[in-house]
Amino acid sequence: MAKEKGRKLIAQNKKARHDYTIIDTYECGIVLTGTEVKSLRQGRASLVDGFVSVEGREAWMYNVHVPEYSQGTWTNHTARRKRKLLMHREEIDKLESKAQETGHTVVPLALYFKDGRAKVEIGLAKGKKEYDKRQALREKQDTRETNRAIAAARRRQRGER
Numbered sequence: 001m002a003k004e005k006g007r008k009l010i011a012q013n014k015k016a017r018h019d020y021t022i023i024d025t026y027e028c029g030i031v032l033t034g035t036e037v038k039s040l041r042q043g044r045a046s047l048v049d050g051f052v053s054v055e056g057r058e059a060w061m062y063n064v065h066v067p068e069y070s071q072g073t074w075t076n077h078t079a080r081r082k083r084k085l086l087m088h089r090e091e092i093d094k095l096e097s098k099a100q101e102t103g104h105t106v107v108p109l110a111l112y113f114k115d116g117r118a119k120v121e122i123g124l125a126k127g128k129k130e131y132d133k134r135q136a137l138r139e140k141q142d143t144r145e146t147n148r149a150i151a152a153a154r155r156r157q158r159g160e161r
Helices: 014-019 034-041 089-099 130-160
Strands: 007-012 020-030 051-055 058-062 083-086 104-114 117-127
Touching: 014 020, 014 104, 014 117, 014 130, 020 089, 020 104, 034 104, 051 089, 058 089, 089 104, 089 117
Parallel strands: none
Antiparallel strands: 007 104, 020 083, 020 117, 051 058, 051 104, 058 083, 104 117
């Protein structure tokens, strides 16, 4: 059997990038049961309501939805159980101290397989105000319009030659 290589994305939390300003990101392993891994290999998961909390010097991820495995039997997992994250002690301590600051939280950004192992990318985030979200949306729209105008000008220029 060939060893799996590269990164295969399972789920991404686009809402987190919209609602929060991401300050720092960490890649960490995740403790899963057998049926959870099989369900993830089918490409099914949701990170939308997920968050990370540090309890007893261990990092735990909550509210991440991994649906039950369709061929699972009585050994099947519950969909929204808390899952332990595998991180270095220094990273957990740093994350805990920064997350204690007002307005900061830790959210999962992406869930993926890297060289056959399930990984989660978490981000230390600060909540955006409503006007920050509108400003970011406006900047994105302006950039898109500028790129369209440049592309149209290039097409016209090629047509004249």
